[in-house]
Amino acid sequence: DAGVIQSPRHEVTEMGQEVTLRCKPISGHDYLFWYRQTMMRGLELLIYFNNNVPIDDSGMPEDRFSAKMPNASFSTLKIQPSEPRDSAVYFCASSFEGYGYTFGSGTRLTVV
Amino acid sequence: AQSVTQLDSQVPVFEEAPVELRCNYSSSVSVYLFWYVQYPNQGLQLLLKYLSGSTLVKGINGFEAEFNKSQTSFHLRKPSVHISDTAEYFCAVSEAREDMRFGAGTRLTVKP
Numbered sequence: 001d002a003g004v005i006q007s008p009r010h011e012v013t014e015m016g017q018e019v020t021l022r023c024k025p026i027s028g029h030d031y032l033f034w035y036r037q038t039m040m041r042g043l044e045l046l047i048y049f050n051n052n053v054p055i056d057d058s059g060m061p062e063d064r065f066s067a068k069m070p071n072a073s074f075s076t077l078k079i080q081p082s083e084p085r086d087s088a089v090y091f092c093a094s095s096f097e098g099y100g101y102t103f104g105s106g107t108r109l110t111v112v
Numbered sequence: 113a114q115s116v117t118q119l120d121s122q123v124p125v126f127e128e129a130p131v132e133l134r135c136n137y138s139s140s141v142s143v144y145l146f147w148y149v150q151y152p153n154q155g156l157q158l159l160l161k162y163l164s165g166s167t168l169v170k171g172i173n174g175f176e177a178e179f180n181k182s183q184t185s186f187h188l189r190k191p192s193v194h195i196s197d198t199a200e201y202f203c204a205v206s207e208a209r210e211d212m213r214f215g216a217g218t219r220l221t222v223k224p
Contacts, residue, residue, distance in 0.1 A: 004155070031210055043202070043214040050210065091155055099163060100146060101212065103155035 004104035006092050012110045018080040021107045024073055025094030033101060034067055034077050035091040043091075049075065082111045114139040116205045118215035126223050127195055133188040133218045135203035145186040146204040146212070147177055156202060162186065173197070198222045 005024040013019050025032050033048040047057040049069045057067070064083070069075040079086055089108050093101040119134040137143060144163050148156040160171025167179040177188045186203060200219050206212040 033210075042216045045212070048210055055210065093156075095210075099144065100158050100161050101156075103148075103157070105153075105155045 004092055004094050004102050006090075006104035006107050008107060009105065010108045010110075012112065013082055015083055015111055016081045017111075018078065019082045019086075019109060019111075021077040021090050021092075021109070023075045023077070023092030023104060025075070025092070026096075026102055027073065029094035029096050029102070030072075031095045031097070031101075032069060032075050033093040033095075034075070035093065035103075037089045037091060037106070038087075046077070079109075082109075084111045087111050114143060114205045114207045114211075114213055116203050116213055116215040118201075118203050118218050120218050121216065122219045122221065124221045124223060125193055128192050130191050131189065131193050131197075131220065133201050133203075133220065135186045135188065135215060137184050137186065137203075137205040139184075139205065139207055141207050144206045145177075145179060146206075147171065147175070147186075147188050148202045148204060148214075149173075150200040150202065150217075152199075159188070159201075193220075193222045195222050195224060 007022045030051050034046040036044045046059045047067045052069045067077045087110050089106045091103050091106045093103045095101045116137045125131045146161045147159040149159050150156045159175050160169045162169045162179045170176045175190050200217045202217050203215040204212050
């Protein structure tokens with residue numbers, strides 16, 4: 001298994017632009033999580049899905065952030081419009097029945 | 113809601129010395145406990161987990177952790193560290209399968 005695959009690995013964009021981060025979970029996993037990691041705030045859970053359905057999005061910072069999971073093998077996290085304070089590493093993770101997560105390598109987002 | 117505290121932000125240690133990374137949690141119900149390792153520019157990798165049963169849990173790379181319910185602790189130990197163990201280590205706790213909370217992390221630096 002190739003693990004959790006995230007793309008792109010690095011993204012540099014200008015303030016105000018739309019950014020889309022992508023994630024392919026491990027086949028057969030029924031949970032998918034989006035985390036954000038910064039030096040100041042550590043790892044923050046943004047949103048998670050169970051069987052493609054969003055369950056808890058209370059960690060999404062504001063309406064500029066949105067996430068979708070159209071099928072079991074693909075999820076996106078979109079920021080529109082992006083701001084410099086959104087600069088962080090965004091991780092996707094998946095799990096089977098929720099016990100122990102497998103993380104992707106992350107997307108390092110820089111908004112200038 | 114559950115929370116986790118990693119008592120040391122940085123732990124420097126010499127190669128082949130033993131190490132303990134401390135983790136305390138708070139919760140009003142039964143919990144599941146995890147340790148993850150993050151190497152530079154990579155995602156988090158599961159080291160070990162406690163779900164139930166024996167309180168001494170062995171993980172990968174020679175690490176082990178002991179669940180102490182009375183002290184609400186889950187400290188990570190290794191009897192002899194290597195240079196390659198230099199990384200960030202995260203303790204995590206969950207009450208429900210899909211609600212994992214991470215500590216702030218402990219940076220382990222192994223010196224020659």
